[in-house]
Amino acid sequence: MAEREKSGVRPERPARLPGHSPFTSPLVWLVVMALGVFLFRAFQDVGVHRVDYSQWKEMLRSGTFERVVVGPDYVRGYPRPPATKGAGGAAAGGSGLSFPYLATRWPGDPELFALVESAKIPYDAAAPGLSDSIWLWMVPLGFGLFFWGWAMRRAGGSIGQGPPGVMSFGKSRARIHMEPDTGVTFQDAAGIEEAVEELQEIVEFLKTPEKYRRLGGRIPKGALLIGPPGTGKTLLARATAGEAGVPFFSLSGSEFVEMFVGVGAARVRDLFQQAAAKAPCIVFIDELDALGKSRNAGFMGGHDEREQTLNQLLAEMDGFDARAGLIIMGATNRPEILDPALLRPGRFDRQVLVDRPDRRGRERILQIHAREVKLAPDVDLRSIAARTPGFAGADLANVVNEAALLAARRNKPAVGRAEFEEAVERVVAGLEKKSRRINEREKEIVAFHESGHALVSWMLPCADRVTKVSIIPRGLGALGYTLQLPLDDRYLLTRSELRDRMAGLMGGRVAEEEIFGEPSTGAANDLQQATGLARLMVREYGMSALGPLALVEERGPTFLGVKVPETRPYSDRTALEVDREVRAIVLEAERRAREVLRGHLDKLHALAARLLSAEVVEEEELLRLLGPKAARAAVFGTLGGSDPAERPSVPAATASAGSTGWPKPRAVARPLEGDGGAAEPG
Secondary structure, eight states, X not given: OHHHHHTTOOOOOOOOOTTOOGGGSHHHHHHHHHHHHHHHHHXXXXXXXXXXXXXXXXXXXXXXXXXXXXXXXXXXXXXXXXXXXXXXXXXXXXXXXXXXXXXXXXXXOTHHHXXXXXXXXXXXXXXXXXXXXXXXXXXXXXXXXXXXXXHHXXXXXXXXXXXXXXXXXXXXXXXXXXXXXXXXXXXXXXXOHHHHHHHHHHHHHHHXXXXXXXXXXXXXXXEEEEOSTTSXXXXXXXXHHHHHTXXXXXXXXXXXXXXXXXXXXXXXXXXXXXXXXXXXXXXEEESGGGTSXXXXXXXXXXXXXXXXXXXXXXXXXXXXXXXXXXXXXXXXXXXXXXXXXXXXXXXXXXXXXXXXXXXXXXXXXXXXXXXXXXXXXXXXXXXXXXXXXXOOHHHHHHHHHHHHHHHHHTTOSSBOHHHHHHHHHHHHHOOBOTTOOOOHHHHHHHHHHHHHHHHHHHHSTTSOEEEEEEXXXXXXXEEEEEEEEOSSOXXXXXXXXXXHHHHHHHHHHHHHHHHHSSOOGGGHHHHHHHHHHHHHHHHTSOOSTTOSOOOSOOOOOOSSOOOOOOOOOSOHHHHHHHHHHHHHHHXXXXXXXXXXXXXXHHHHHHHHHHHHHHSEEEHHHHHHHHOSOOOOOOSSOTTSOSOXXXXXXXXXXXXXXXXXXXXXXXXXXXXXXXXXXXXXXX
């Protein structure tokens, strides 16, 4: 700004917001009224000479006045005209213009009328003026009416573009965006091509509805976007409105629910009235689960306000005409709790899954978020996409932003590969805590613990590859971590892969026992993960001696990872056998980890010594210290050498259940918990 002032260019003032006027504030009106009173008081004595009452009476006795006017609280005397002297009639006093003399009257003065009678001059009485009545009555009344009107408008939320007031609780709070305001198209929604294809028909219908009507077809009334958090559901809805070029109503489901019963239903009616007036348009309700929760969720009754609001929404979605071009879109990451009446055909006809992107989708998302970022030549977005399996679009945007912030903090001219790798580790494992001081004994325990994890996972063929080992504290109470990344996106896990993963989890505890003779509390998180995997293998996957049995009830998809309370659909005897099988699987994983470590004690000591000196060991150095990674055997003749008849057939239903039964893989970082975390003995 200083440079622009020096160059003689005056900086531009920010434009005033549309619809905003300074006279909407009551403070401005108070200032205007005070200024008016001041001006009235300042100019009310113009044209008169104001004197004291005693002086005015003396002037009356001396014969100065030729006429007197007596008012309710004042007296006014008009002086005699000055005498003229000399030829030509020139006035002795100058121009001859004289102003009356005004004094404030003393109420009840008995001498005034006698004094006026004795002066032998004309006199008159003046009635109270209209201006006095205005100042005494009209001004306070007008100010009160103005303040009352301002308070009502403020309560109704109609002043300027301010927030809605308490009197507008029945009005919809939807934010209306016209097509130029969205600024989002399908080009900005990468990695969710299937969802984009599902919504292309809605866009095409809004643009050319005759194409479908001439064949007797109708567009779905509603489209429900479901998926994990951060996958781009809201972005996809805005892109749909941006592509169609229609008004876009955006609001959250929680904005319908208020303390007063009936307010939400009134807002639903008002929303559909506004949308029908601007049809064709799109109404987007984010976090639909806050409004559309199932009405039979509780046995002791429900929430009256939410149920009435939901009933009104169901009635409105059934009532509006499909030919009006009014499309309802909703988004939620909890579809399992939605009311069945909301999901039936005729309301939300189409349910679109917005899932986490694959590797190619992640690469395109990184390209979109990195358009405004200055990248160094060593940055390869494809390799970064390969290092981030299971990341959603919001996670990838966070990675790019963290990398840019790190580069700016280090005063670099561009964002390099090191910043991206550090950003990925921040998202996976948390922030580094280099300031935390650990004594040498605990540091040695952490080094051997993480070396045990890395060595066992490196030597087992079906375990994920180890990309980094560190003993620098990260996150909440993690004193070290072993970072493992799968080679590709995985949607199925075999029994061998689960067994090798559990052995790698037990490698840290076994290494402590082999080197120090006893375990520490740092393996608490490892034991929880290993026991959880063993319980999944026994109860859900049928990978135990109990046989191919599913000992859990069928559950719907849960994108938030919330543990739902479950009932036990089997007997106490079966529960005892389940516990025995879980214990046997965990003990087997511990035995396999111990065999690997005892067979490679020299490599365990070498890796731990390197960690104690450098604190961080990358994959290239692991390859030098531990040798090549154990190769996985070919399955089912991937090179074409086995007989197809020997390959087991997988029914479609089984494959589908398996693909949804296991969560999408993410980069695994096994922390060693310290005193700052949950580190009680297991």
